[in-house]
Amino acid sequence: MTNIDTRPRANTQDRMTRLERLAAQLKGDAPCTIEGLALAHGVSRRTIARDLEIMREQGLPIEAERGRGGGVRLDANWGVGRLNLSYAESVDLLISLAVAEQMNSPLFLAQMGSVRRQLIGSFSRDKRRAVEGIKNRILIGAAASVTVQTSLEAPQKRVVQRLHQAFLSQKDMEITYRREDMSESVRVIEPHYLLLNFPVWYVLAFDHLRQEPRTFRCDRILAATEGFETFKLAPLSAFEGALSGNNVI
Structure with a gap:
């Protein structure tokens, strides 16, 4: 049968x-x-x-x-170059590559150019221009103080992904933010630059609530939603006050 x-x-x-x-x-x-x-x-x-x-x-x-x-x-040697990444994963990886490039370490730069070109090629045509200029929007500063490191908390994965996507797409985003005094507020910000004072990440943004540039600690962003309004990238000089320590909340 x-x-x-x-x-x-x-x-x-x-x-x-x-x-x-x-x-x-x-x-x-x-x-x-x-x-x-x-x-x-x-x-x-x-x-x-x-x-x-x-x-x-x-x-x-x-x-x-x-x-x-x-x-x-x-075949055990098969598999190199066959990664299937989601859009969010690709954005996260691209930003990580940009950080490694900015650190200028020979340990990280061996095949960086090739990997970056292949990754950029996976993006749609309308996103490639923003992607190609991302390196200049990531800043590496001095290490954070012991006091700041002591208060550091792990940021939420979903918040990080939405921040990365809004940062890449140059779109505003609504965030729920917790200040140092533990008070919370809802704000709409434009994420222009990312700053790493190892191991603490900051976003240099235009704050619609205060109508001025501000610096926000990424681990204090409790919730985030990408908006629909795009913004024109401001020169880094517009954030001099924020970089000098003023307007850090």
């Missing part, structure tokens, strides 16, 4: 997700068999076989081991 796979056919998204997981499994150290993969993913052996064939057609060097068990594996 012929066994018929009566389970519903996977949609495109399911298959893409499964292919990604299969690639990760096949590159791992644990031995894989078609039977084991089928059980792990809740599909038939035939479906796994089709998936493996699709992966081979996409250029993945999948090797089949002869003998009992039908072992399969992915």
